[in-house]
Amino acid sequence: AQSVAQPEDQVNVAEGNPLTVKCTYSVSGNPYLFWYVQYPNRGLQFLLKYITGDNLVKGSYGFEAEFNKSQTSFHLKKPSALVSDSALYFCVAGINKFYFGSGTKLNVKP
Amino acid sequence: SAVISQKPSRDICQRGTSLTIQCQVDSQVTMMFWYRQQPGQSLTLIATANQGSEATYESGFVIDKFPISRPNLTFSTLTVSNMSPEDSSIYLCSVEGGSEQYFGPGTRLTVT
Numbered sequence: 001a002q003s004v005a006q007p008e009d010q011v012n013v014a015e016g017n018p019l020t021v022k023c024t025y026s027v028s029g030n031p032y033l034f035w036y037v038q039y040p041n042r043g044l045q046f047l048l049k050y051i052t053g054d055n056l057v058k059g060s061y062g063f064e065a066e067f068n069k070s071q072t073s074f075h076l077k078k079p080s081a082l083v084s085d086s087a088l089y090f091c092v093a094g095i096n097k098f099y100f101g102s103g104t105k106l107n108v109k110p
Numbered sequence: 111s112a113v114i115s116q117k118p119s120r121d122i123c124q125r126g127t128s129l130t131i132q133c134q135v136d137s138q139v140t141m142m143f144w145y146r147q148q149p150g151q152s153l154t155l156i157a158t159a160n161q162g163s164e165a166t167y168e169s170g171f172v173i174d175k176f177p178i179s180r181p182n183l184t185f186s187t188l189t190v191s192n193m194s195p196e197d198s199s200i201y202l203c204s205v206e207g208g209s210e211q212y213f214g215p216g217t218r219l220t221v222t
Contacts, residue, residue: 034211044153044202044213090152096141098211100153 002027004093006101013081013108021076021104023091033074034092035065038103044090050074061085081108112137112207114214122220123193130189131217133203138183143204144176147216153202159186193221 004025013019025031035047048059055067065076074091086108091101113136123129133142144156157178159165165178179187190197198221203214 036213043215046210046212049210092211096206097155097158098143099155102152 002094002099004091004099004101006089006091006104008104009102010105010107013106015083015108015110016080019076019078019081019085019106019108021089021091021106022073023075023101024071024073025091025093025099026072027093027099029095031093031095032098033065033067034098035059035063035074035076036090036092038088038090040087047076047089081106083108083110112139112205112212114203114205114212116201116203116214116217118217119215120218120220122222125194125221127193128189128191129193129219130187131201131203131219133186133188133214135184135205137207139205139207140183141206142180142186143206143211144178144186144188145202145204145213147200147202149198156188156201190219193219195221197221 006023033050036044037047038044047063048057048065050057050067058064063078065074067074089104092098115134117132142159145153146156147153155168156171156176157165157167159178159180161180161183175191177189200216200218202216204211
């Protein structure tokens with residue numbers, strides 16, 4: 001079965017510290033990989049995507065993600081977290097049909 | 111890019127009734143997707159709707175409960191039929207474009 005795993009329901013970091021939100025996937029072929037963010041009572045916002053090329057992808061708001069084919073992982077990272085980054089983050093994988101991870105709630109404390 | 115609008119943005123409905131959600135895209139797209147996001151949960155794909163053919167439903171979702179129309183390349187509707195409180199969710203329309211998925215703002219449905 002195709003699936004995307006986000007092993008952490010919640011990640012807590014202090015403002016200014018680096019953050020990592022983990023994602024692994026089990027989707028056949030060479031799926032496209034995405035990160036989306038959802039703020040309370042708002043729609044999904046695109047952060048970044050990987051299709052091919054450089055394993056380190058840079059996206060919106062200073063976020064980046066590292067693709068690792070051997071580990072089938074696509075972890076989201078940011079060098080210095082902001083309180084305003086606190087939100088729900090979804091990892092997505094697929095081609096034509098897309099599979100969502102369960103989501104990770106990021107809490108950035110001042 | 112694609113801009114997606116949904117109507118209604120939210121509704122409160124009584125059990126046993128039906129609600130039709132509209133999705134409008136500002137460009138022509140081949141495939142449209144309907145997702146459900148139950149409270150505190152991730153998104154689950156309900157069905158894929160191609161213009162001119164019947165929608166393809168994911169496991170656990172059936173046409174009688176969630177009939178879908180796709181009359182043209184910019185519009186689709188999802189009906190939630192014979193609603194129960196378990197249908198209380200956010201329903202999102204999505205399209206694919208340029209290797210990216212775009213999402214509508216969602217319809218927040220509460221069934222009492």
